[in-house]
Amino acid sequence: MNALSDSRSRLHSVVKAYDIRGLVGEGLTEEVVEAIGAAFVDEVGAAGRDVVVGHDMRDSSPGFAAAFARGVQARGGDVVSIGLCSTDESYFASGFLDAPAAMFTASHNPATYNGIKLSRAGAQGLSMDTGLAAVRDRAGDYLESGIPAVDRPGTFREQDVLADYAGYLRSLVDLSGIRPLTVVVDAGNGMGGLTVPAVLGEAAGLPALPITVIPLYFELDGSFPNHEANPLEPKNLVDLQRAVLDHGADLGLAFDGDADRCFVVDELGQAVTPSAVAAIVALREIARARAEDPEAEITVIHNLITSNIVPETIEAAGAVPLRTRVGHTLIKDAMRASGAVFGGEHSAHYYFRDFWSADNGMLAAMHVLAEFGLQDEPLSALAARFTPYAMSGEINSTVDDVPAAYTRVVEAFASRAEFDELDGLTVTGTVGQDEPFWWFSVRPSNTEPLLRLNVEAQDERTMAAIRDEVLALIRA
Structure with a gap:
């Protein structure tokens, strides 16, 4: 494979359904990222307009952000660098400035990964069906033939939006009148270490709230020395759960690497779904x-x-x-x-x-x-009112033949369930009046040979029975 076709192959490997993500130095290189920046300007019509560029704390992120900025400027876009930020802070900048945006992060993935979340102006998402495929293909062209020069290359400026972001969130949710709370926050060495002190504390110059924050892993470190910044995995909540109990805190919060997802733990150390x-x-x-x-x-x-x-x-x-x-x-x-x-x-x-x-x-x-x-x-009492049913959580299974697995599931449940295919296969039990309800969803992964199973039922016994039956069919 020659270098040019290899570059196109790498683009196809890192451009996913909703974002761009890959191994640093393999799928993602600064050359590839620069071409993506140029193609992004063309796709969203940003020549002569601002383009927001932000990044997380991963070691590779500043270099990638700079490469993307070069591509943007090469096609006439004016870069607004907001520097270190969370993903939702980059969305804020996109909305606040009414400008397309690029956020460099691989979210909860390990340190060897990085990626780009792209938005049109106003934080509007960019997916494979709404422009991401066009960005990928044009970037491939630029890798082959070079990025064409424009009459007016773009400019570059830096702008700190953290205080504006924190103030805007405070305007949407008033926390000034709540009772005093002690909250443990696990930032996982991710961007929550920057945004939590600004929003819930006084780091952005806002008035103090009746909230005492006990920080865990607020130091920005893209090597994730304490645990993966993926609170969806129960093992990554253990430190937070222990700290909530040790401090007698009212609750705990855990953020993922780019701090756009938040998980909640109650005063007993139990995860709130x-x-x-x-x-x-x-x-x-x-x-x-x-x-x-x-x-x-x-x-x-x-x-x-x-x-x-x-x-x-x-x-x-x-x-x-x-x-x-x-x-x-x-x-x-x-x-x-x-x-x-x-x-x-x-x-x-x-x-x-x-x-x-x-x-x-x-x-x-x-x-x-x-x-x-x-x-x-x-919080455990409040959460219990909104957790009346038994759920399996998401269970992944490696499957070589997805259609065959679907067929086994449909044949096994055809006489006792209804099916819909809005996203994968959702199976809802047709149960009698006094029988417990149940449903399950089986969805293929967009990126791996996996089937993802989620089950819910009226009680734990029914959920476990349906879960085990479906897993046996999927893994047969």
């Missing part, structure tokens, strides 16, 4: 929207693997639940198309109409703090 968080935040956003316009029809999005408690809570509050496929760009698009006030995923991504329909883990955490801080009960 992201579905429970979604239900709690949905109620608050519905109430806020209804206060603004009592006659408005209010829509709230949930993806198809959230607990049944989420649509039940939305309906009970008089709003309309809208079920969607899994995937952050898909949900951003659905948020905009439907005018939804809020969207929740069971992966702990939370989307807000008043945050340009983008996801923001910090904002979700603030809503939990606000709701919890206005009542006397412990």
